[in-house]
Amino acid sequence: MRTAYRVETVRAAEAELMAKLPDGALMRRAAAGLAAACAGMLGGAYGARVVLLVGSGDNGGDALYAGARLARRGAGVSAVLLGSRAHEAGLAALRGAGGRVADDPVGAVERADLVVDGITGIGGRGGLRPDAAEVVRAARGSGAVLVAVDLPSGVDADTGEVAGEAVRADATVTFGAYKPGLLIDPAREHAGALRLVDIGLALPPVPDVEALQHEDVARLLPVPVGESDKYRRGVVGVVAGSARYPGAAVLAVSGALRGGAGAVRYVGPAGDAVLARHPETLVHAGPPAKAGRVQAWVIGPGLGDTPGADDVLESDVPVLVDADGLRNLDPSAVRSRPAPTVLTPHAGEAAALLGTAREDVESRRLEAVRELAGRYGATVLLKGSTTLVASADGPVRVNPTGTPWLATAGSGDVLSGLAGSLLAAGLAPRDAASAGAYLHGLAARRASRGAPVAAYDVAEALPAAWRDVRG
Ligand SMILES: NC(=O)C1=CN([C@@H]2O[C@H](COP(=O)(O)OP(=O)(O)OC[C@H]3O[C@@H](n4cnc5c(N)ncnc54)[C@H](OP(=O)(O)O)[C@@H]3O)[C@@H](O)[C@H]2O)[C@@H](O)CC1
Ligand SMILES: Nc1ncnc2c1ncn2[C@@H]1O[C@H](COP(=O)(O)OP(=O)(O)O)[C@@H](O)[C@H]1O
Ligand SMILES: [K+]
Incomplete structure (x- = not known):
């Protein structure tokens, strides 16, 4: 460390x-x-x-x-x-x-x-x-x-x-x-x-x-043992995508499938697009409460105007809220949850939650992430040129991996699926968020090597990033 x-x-x-x-x-x-x-x-x-x-x-x-x-x-x-x-x-x-x-x-x-x-x-x-x-x-x-x-x-x-x-x-x-x-x-x-x-x-x-280093992340990553089965490894539910943004669902699922959970349940209207790319996904039209048991939910990527995170926030398992799920997110609804919540805003979303300007968040990231964590009683992963993870107490984690090539549409969707999958596999919220950001940044560096990358390339490089970390 x-x-x-x-x-x-x-x-x-x-x-x-x-x-x-x-x-x-x-x-x-x-x-x-x-x-x-x-x-x-x-x-x-x-x-x-x-x-x-x-x-x-x-x-x-x-x-x-x-x-x-x-x-x-x-x-x-x-x-x-x-x-x-x-x-x-x-x-x-x-x-x-x-x-x-x-x-x-x-x-x-x-x-x-x-x-x-x-x-x-x-x-x-x-x-x-x-x-x-x-x-x-x-x-x-x-x-x-x-x-x-x-x-x-x-x-x-x-x-x-x-x-x-x-x-x-x-x-x-x-x-x-x-x-x-x-x-x-x-x-x-x-x-x-x-x-x-x-x-x-x-x-x-x-x-x-x-800031986590390879050996810290290696200790955190879930590794199946002889007695493991897909349910014991954890099931992550992904509520994402819409008729307008089906790709966000595909990308979030691609991250979730490479995050350590034993199964991924997708809930939403983009089931066909998800299955076309990821036939191993368990698909359900919704609502989430009827989709079957999960150990953690991811909600938000590409939801567009479809209803927000309320349903999922009422569940008693950890929930990661990203992108459109963050819109108008009510601090008291998050604070009163019986299970942990992880929020993953970029600077613009964080600014909207704080009622300030994006530039303000970008110039004072540490203060912004601490304030959001306190206000929502949640673990907050603030994305951008330096990704920070804060919980209500304890040190703020700075992610040391990554590359500016990650500033590409959809890469955040891969991260939310990945971190949600680590949550479902049993990692504590700040560990899931920070190990997720670490692997995501490492995968992006591997996939890029100085050239543009697409979000899907980042997802595909995740297994290699795991191997790098585990030595
Ligand atoms: N303590 C120890 O045991 C050890 C300390 N160590 C070392 O000491 C350093 C801290 O030293 P420090 O406390 O003297 O402060 P420091 O950063 O040199 O500058 C302060 C002075 O600068 C000025 N100034 C202020 N703003 C300014 C600006 N924007 N632009 C220009 N000037 C500006 C202002 O004076 P002014 O000109 O206003 O009179 C102020 O008094 C530490 O970083 C490490 O390197 C190491 O040796 C290890 C052992
Ligand atoms: N300048 C940058 N340097 C490093 N990483 C960046 C930079 N800008 C964005 N990122 C990373 O790229 C990802 C973008 O996520 P996000 O903004 O949610 O995009 P999208 O919504 O299109 O998926 C995040 O992981 C973020 O940390
Ligand atoms: K100096």
């Missing part, structure tokens, strides 16, 4: 550790890790031209001490001082190692092999200030490798928001713990490749944000 901690928590852990260590020891640890990462990216420090962008705080201090180390190993290092002050001991160390302060900042970054962004870290507020923004633009245009210290300057460490201009780094070397903003868009896109330097912090066992 990859874990991330809010600034407040990181600062508390730092304070506790600093009290036990000699002055400056933590910063030296951070700077040593940073210098080693920079030297690695340069293929050796000797002869390299390195420019440090140095802000007023300790983030600039890290850059200066790392610069001193690189200068001692033969790099030509200069510092661009952008803050109201600069870390005094760090600057003295740089000068002592032969580094200097740049007199032509833009010229220096244009000639650099590597630029170190030490403008702001966890103490930064808002976007870059104009003088910093100018130098950062020159660095971006220069062809130098851009390495952010702790965080790309200008992004919000706790939320992933980017309020103004921010550094776009090739890599970020972060200290002690990942911060949520490094894992969540739009900030994540600014961070480039992530590297964590252990500085010995003791962090609480429960993080603020976490």
Whole structure:
């Protein structure tokens, strides 16, 4: 599991550790890790031209001490001082190692092999200030490798928001713990490749944000054993499709068939289309209450104007509500259910549920997903460039797989079928949602390999994604 901690928590852990260590020891640890990462990216420090962008705080201090180390190993290092002050001991160390302060900042970054962004870290507020923004633009245009210290300057460490201009780094070397903003868009896109330097912090066992990795998902996936039969593996019911959108039913069923349940019941008017593609489906015209027993329902993809989720929400099994099923969804109807509910909105649907604008959800995903989970008393999977899963309590899960090629019609239908199938197979709601998103993103990467994919290609790549995860 990859874990991330809010600034407040990181600062508390730092304070506790600093009290036990000699002055400056933590910063030296951070700077040593940073210098080693920079030297690695340069293929050796000797002869390299390195420019440090140095802000007023300790983030600039890290850059200066790392610069001193690189200068001692033969790099030509200069510092661009952008803050109201600069870390005094760090600057003295740089000068002592032969580094200097740049007199032509833009010229220096244009000639650099590597630029170190030490403008702001966890103490930064808002976007870059104009003088910093100018130098950062020159660095971006220069062809130098851009390495952010702790965080790309200008992004919000706790939320992933980017309020103004921010550094776009090739890599970020972060200290002690990942911060949520490094894992969540739009900030994540600014961070480039992530590297964590252990500085010995003791962090609480429960993080603020976490991201599943292969081995976590492998532990969650349901695997049939000798005694299994199709009913014991779980039956998932899919209420989807309409005369206008029969394809959504086919796609949701295609995800459900590859999600671990032993059988898929389809309920709705698109039975012929479903059977033509998936003859193994148990088809029923409806209503859902008459279709037979299931262990979980999926409702919503392609329903169009046909009645919403009310019937299904009255059942006593877990329900996943997606797409058209989310329209006008009543929080009290969801909250009073005796069984868990999973909602899977994209940003537009989440915005409608929250009564806000889509852009607002996209710029503040973490807040939006937490708010929806609280309001509905449900597990909420917010789709998009970073998919997040939140329950009423516990860490928010960030999905680390996926590709922008997934932004293709119908791929969400495959995901709802898949996650619903995992629910029917007995996974807890947040596990079903996050393992579903993980496999879906992995399948999309496999199916795409840099080329456009259709939603059905994603469904077909799911078995290979399972095998990847299970090793
Ligand atoms: N504590 C530790 O043990 C360890 C900490 N470590 C390191 O310390 C970092 C945190 O250091 P920090 O607390 O000094 O804050 P930091 O991010 O450098 O910047 C704050 C200053 O920047 C300014 N500023 C604010 N917004 C701005 C903006 N938009 N654009 C431009 N400038 C802006 C503002 O000053 P102002 O210019 O307004 O006077 C403010 O005072 C952390 O990320 C890690 O790298 C490591 O060494 C490991 C050990
Ligand atoms: N920019 C993006 N990067 C990565 N994944 C994306 C992006 N945009 C959309 N997705 C993913 O694509 C899928 C689209 O689902 P959805 O919006 O419900 O589409 P549809 O309703 O057409 O099925 C979701 O899994 C979502 O997370
Ligand atoms: K930085």
